Amino acid sequence: MSSENVPPGPSGLPLLGSTHKYFSSPLSFYEDCADEYGDVVSFTVGGNEMVLVSDPELVETVLVRREDKLGKPDFFQDLLEGVFGRGLLTNEGEDWQTQRQMLQPLFFRERMAEYIGIITEYADDHIRRWDDGSAHEIHGELGSLTLRIITDIVLGIDLEEHGVDLRGDIENLYDRYLPQNQLVPEWVPTRDNREYKSSLSRLNELVYERIETHRERGTDDNSMLSMVMDAGAKSDRDLSDKQIRDEVVTMILGGHETTTALLTFGLYALADRPELQDSVRDEAESILSGGQPTLEDVSAFDKVERAVKETMRLYPPSPVVLRSLRDDLRVGGYQLPEGATAMFPQWVVHHDDRFYDDPWEFDIDRWGGEAEEDRPRYAYFPFGGGSRRCIGHSFAKVEAKLLLATFLDRCEFTLETDDLDLQGSMTLQPANDVYLGIEKR
Template sequence: MVSLSKTQPSHNYPPSPKGHPFLGLLPEYSRDPLGFTTKCAKEYGDVVFWKLPLSPAYQLNHPDYIEEVLVTKNSQFIKHQSLQILGRMLGNGLVTSEGSFWQHQRRLMQPAFHRERIFSYGEVMVDYTKRLLPTWSRGEIRDIHEDMMGLTLEIVAKTLFGADVATEVENIGKAMQVSIEYFESRNTNFLLYLLPDWVPAPHNLRFQKAMQQMDQLIYGIIQQRKQSNEDAGDLLSMLLQVRDENGVGMSDRQLRDEVMTLFLAGHETTALTLSWTWYLLSQHPEVEHKLQAELETVLGGRTPAIADLPQLTYTEKVIMEVMRLYPPVWAMARKVLHECEIAGYPLKAGDGVFMSQWVMHRDPRYFDEPEVFNPDRWSEDLAKKLPTFAYFPFGGGSRICIGKSFANMEAVLLLATIAQQFRLTLIPDQQIVPWPAFTLRPKYGIKMMVN
């Protein structure tokens, strides 16, 4: 855990840790983002001022202030410049686009995520999981994070784009890993942050090669669909048919950006949730026992289906509790667009705002024994009693994750399908380290024995 000394607040600024004379708090943040932000919240309260090299930032640690940024005053903020690092990867897709263009794209894509359409994907989710499980053998050791990433990647490719990418999963996984490492290294290293991506430095070259591989795959899927002129009833079919008021459809580049965004967001959230689920279940046999009891009662050994979801209440609580302790999106950042006031402090245009699910989800004001893995805490409608932004694994406001229902349903169905057939035991003496890059990944994987 980092050690922070305190700078006295002025009338214009909230309390702040004392940082480096030139680099501000960047060195402390870079060494341990989770530890740093947690300690800031505990020692300095609901609003913390960060001195940073390019522009200051405010860490908000109260649901009301987070709601101001994401909901009531959201027009005063745009995505933080740190996301621009992923511009080559995500282009102008839903995660990175802004303003009227974002609103236009969101409206176009929303029908693909309506409840009925999401339900139609359930069978594919279970079928792909059943296809994976025969490749597992009892007594073998597997990196469960790698398995979950591969499985959810295949599912998102099939349900949203009608593509079977089984043979490409390893290459796509490596390209995604390179991209996340690129984001993390540039976002925590001031010199790399300033270095343009066109400079032929090793990390830039690795990233460019990874993007070329992804582009080749995704443009290939788009061209195949255009040539076949087939309406597969998936998102890509819908996007290919969409026309604006002038009768013009999306360019291949815009199609590519939205497909790339959903490739990343559509598999990463569920894969990480399930990876951390297996880790936590292996540490808490009493929770695993209750989960097994519910699956036996509700399913009796048969394959889960959409109709079973209302009865799989404890399974859903397990997923909610995992996302509380290990939120896939561990933090969100915004940049002030127009001068405004948050929590009584004046924010200037260009200032940064930082809000962390990791910090809020472990706040003892809202969660008893916040470090304890306890799915039963979600009984008696706790989620409805909490302030909206005490628990927000999918973000919030107008930009709440478009795939929230997809991800929740997928996590419950996959957990129920796998847990009925196998128990997973954590291999001892390995480092399980949460890696807060673009998402919260296990840095060295999670090796488990299949039982």
């Protein structure tokens, strides 16, 4: 960067810049940068120029209003391409626009009503299997449950009935994105890389088998896969099996880890606050008492909704959004050069005491009143912003609210783990096992 109007930031080590500090703890690195240097901070990581933008007005100005000047960073695409291929998360330009239009109907209101039936069915089954009165590692439990739900919605199968256990494979695929693994290229024959490759083959095998079955039997089971194949057949765009695979794998994996983390953090926070848990439970119980839940029931939740919202503020499942600058840009009085990577950290903005009193406290009463109205819009952006905002956001919110309410209606949760350690790079995850005691009601 030229020295004129360059944002301040850590100079780091010669050649390496801030690479080590960034990769060893991205979350504290963002916090320290914003604390020390302010709303626009520049530094280098792995030879790339980075700019951290953590003022809500500037986030909106760049991420939303100047999105014509932004793209997805190459290193991010390279990292994700192996698993996500050219699905919606990774594609760009006109192809991405066509894909987004084609996939949007998967999340229309009438579809959501059907998804509610699937979510409830698996939640009931899962709760039934919990041993009453014992402690459970909740992150693993929720991961299995949400995976069963999303694979049924996307592929139209119950993984258990199908005799496939993908949970370990999915974990291996996500491990590839942990900061310490990002620096090791895929071709290096480490144990993690070997596991990553066999897990990817097993996932691909299942998805291609489903595509073939759909081709043979026709597309009529209401799964996302059949809708994608149907939409492809009706359009003038001939979707290859690889492209169909990329779209459905993106739907399975794009939101699985984030949704699982959201539920884990939410239950942890409520287990830690028994009074609040009881009061959210009272609402869940009164709304869910009428039998099979509906979309209207989910919209009627108030405390459950605020608990979910506050969970995504305090523990943003996506802690940062990344973009590459495709042109020079002036931001907050600074000149940012084409090629730099802009980082918009929910992790910093959601914990900024200019917008949230006691920002590290879990408090559902921050939502729904004047304080919320007075906040800048982008003081809260768990699902990103602009035209690339999360396509699954309404599904994720419905699923999280419904599962949280159902769990509270049926069980009481107590904390069996003292501390919650967090790790984050592309998503925020618990770094330790999270044990909760479960008493059925």
